[in-house]
Amino acid sequence: MHSSPRPDPEPPIPPPFSPTAGAPGSPAAVRTLLRSLGLRPQKGFGQNFLVDEAILRRIVHAADLQPGDLVIEVGPGLGHLTRHLAAQAGQVIAIEIDRGIVRALRRLFQETPNVEIIEQDVLRIRPEELAGDRPYKVIGNLPYYITSPVLRLFLETPRRPSLMVVMVQREVASRILARPGDLSLLAVSVQAYGQPRLVARVPSSAFFPRPKVESAVLRIDVYDHPRFDSPPSAFFRVVAAGFATPRKQLHNALAQRIWMPPDSAPAILREAGIDPARRAQTLTIPEWDRLTRILVERRLVS
Ligand code: SAM
Numbered sequence: 001m002h003s004s005p006r007p008d009p010e011p012p013i014p015p016p017f018s019p020t021a022g023a024p025g026s027p028a029a030v031r032t033l034l035r036s037l038g039l040r041p042q043k044g045f046g047q048n049f050l051v052d053e054a055i056l057r058r059i060v061h062a063a064d065l066q067p068g069d070l071v072i073e074v075g076p077g078l079g080h081l082t083r084h085l086a087a088q089a090g091q092v093i094a095i096e097i098d099r100g101i102v103r104a105l106r107r108l109f110q111e112t113p114n115v116e117i118i119e120q121d122v123l124r125i126r127p128e129e130l131a132g133d134r135p136y137k138v139i140g141n142l143p144y145y146i147t148s149p150v151l152r153l154f155l156e157t158p159r160r161p162s163l164m165v166v167m168v169q170r171e172v173a174s175r176i177l178a179r180p181g182d183l184s185l186l187a188v189s190v191q192a193y194g195q196p197r198l199v200a201r202v203p204s205s206a207f208f209p210r211p212k213v214e215s216a217v218l219r220i221d222v223y224d225h226p227r228f229d230s231p232p233s234a235f236f237r238v239v240a241a242g243f244a245t246p247r248k249q250l251h252n253a254l255a256q257r258i259w260m261p262p263d264s265a266p267a268i269l270r271e272a273g274i275d276p277a278r279r280a281q282t283l284t285i286p287e288w289d290r291l292t293r294i295l296v297e298r299r300l301v302s
Pocket of ligand 1 (some may be wrong): 045046047048049050061074075076077078079080081082093096097099101120121122123140141142144146
C-alpha cells in the first residue's frame with residue numbers, strides 16, 4: 001500500500017516569540033529562535049535584530065499610533081517591532097526580502113489578522129499601490145545598506161507617508177539632522193520633504209548580532225507640500241551638482257556639472273541672491289529652490 005508523502009512538519013517556534021507572548025527576550029533567545037527556524041543572520045541583508053524592549057517601545061511611542069493607522073514596516077525581520085505595531089495600529093503591511101524570514105514571519109503572525117507580510121525588495125514597491133488612497137506611516141529598523149534609497153522612495157513619491165520613524169546608523173542620523181553650514185545632499189533630500197527629529201540614540205548592544213556601528217531612531221514629520229516649488233527632477237539635479245564637489249565655491253561646482261554660458265554662473269547665483277563664493281553645504285532649501293527656478297527659466301535644467 002502506498003501512502004502519499006506528507007510535508008515535513010515545521011519545527012515548533014519557541015513560545016517567547018509568539019506574537020502574542022511577552023518580551024521578545026534576549027540575544028540568546030533570538031539565537032535559539034533562529035536555530036529552531038534553521039536560519040542564520042544574513043549580513044548582506046543587514047540583519048541585526050533589535051532585542052531591547054525599551055527601544056522597541058520608544059519607536060512605537062514616537063510613531064503616535066492610532067487604532068485606524070496603516071503602517072508600512074520596512075524589514076520586519078523576526079517580527080519584534082511588528083508585534084508592537086500590530087498591537088497599536090489598525091493594519092501593518094510588512095515588507096521583507098529574505099524568503100526564510102518571510103516563512104517564519106507568516107507562521108509567527110498567522111493568528112494576527114491585521115499583519116500582512118509581503119515578500120519583496122522594498123525598493124521595488126510602489127507606495128501608492130500598497131497604501132491606495134489611505135494615509136499611512138512608515139516605520140522600520142532599516143537595513144543600513146539601503147537607508148538613503150528607502151528614505152527617497154517614500155519621500156519622493158507623490159503619495160508620501162504622514163510620518164516616518166526609522167532606525168538608522170547614528171552618523172547618518174547626524175547628517176540628516178544637520179543645519180545650514182553642514183548640509184549634504186542627504187540632509188536636503190530629507191529636509192525638503194519633512195522635519196527630522198532625534199528620538200533616541202541606540203547602542204549596538206540593543207541588537208543581536210551586534211552591529212559594528214551605533215544607531216539612532218529618527219522621526220520625520222512629512223510636510224503636506226515639499227519646501228520647494230521647482231520641478232523635483234530639476235531641483236535635485238541642481239542640488240546634486242552643488243554637492244558633487246562640496247569644497248568648491250558654488251559657481252565652480254555648478255558650472256562643472258550643469259552646462260551654462262561661459263562665466264555666467266556667478267551672475268546667475270547673484271540673481272538668486274546667493275554669493276557665488278559660498279559652498280553647497282551653506283545653502284538653505286529656499287535658496288536652492290530660487291536658484292533652480294532661475295536655471296529652469298533659462299532652460300539650463302529641466
Ligand atoms: N525589524 C527587525 C528588528 O528590528 O529586529 C529587523 C531589522 S534588520 C536591521 C533589517 C531587516 O530588513 C532584515 O530582516 C532584512 O532581511 C530586511 N531587508 C534587508 N534588505 C531588504 C530589502 N531590500 N527589502 C526588504 N527588506 C529588507
